[in-house]
Amino acid sequence: MRRLGDLEAEIMDRFWKWNRPATVREIVDDINRHRDIAYTTVTTVTTILFHKAYLTRAREGRIWVYRAAATREDYAAALMADGLDAGEDRPAALAAFVGNLDPHELAALRSALRAAERRAEG
Numbered sequence: 735m736r737r738l739g740d741l742e743a744e745i746m747d748r749f750w751k752w753n754r755p756a757t758v759r760e761i762v763d764d765i766n767r768h769r770d771i772a773y774t775t776v777t778t779v780t781t782i783l784f785h786k787a788y789l790t791r792a793r794e795g796r797i798w799v800y801r802a803a804a805t806r807e808d809y810a811a812a813l814m815a816d817g818l819d820a821g822e823d824r825p826a827a828l829a830a831f832v833g834n835l836d837p838h839e840l841a842a843l844r845s846a847l848r849a850a851e852r853r854a855e856g
């Protein structure tokens with residue numbers, strides 16, 4: 735999975751934070767509170783995100799309403815998986831990654847591993 739570009743990430747951030755469907759107009763209006771951006775630019779990038787399957791869309795009258803296709807955490811997990819695949823030795827890359835986790839993150843990892851083991855057994 736390719737990392738999102740700057741504007742792609744800015745748009746996706748709104749969908750992830752809002753956790754609801756939104757129109758291009760809503761995205762443009764929110765971005766324009768901080769900086770100027772053209773409606774057509776956001777339309778183009780939102781359409782690209784749809785075609786890349788980051789967004790889903792449905793018609794409401796004459797307007798497309800978009801929604802994030804997955805969570806921010808799903809996106810981060812896919813990036814981590816790609817990062818592990820970038821090395822020649824995936825287990826070694828995983829060990830190096832785990833070696834950089836803080837105690838809170840290690841506890842979360844242990845909990846996730848226990849849950850995964852329970853699912854695999856059940």
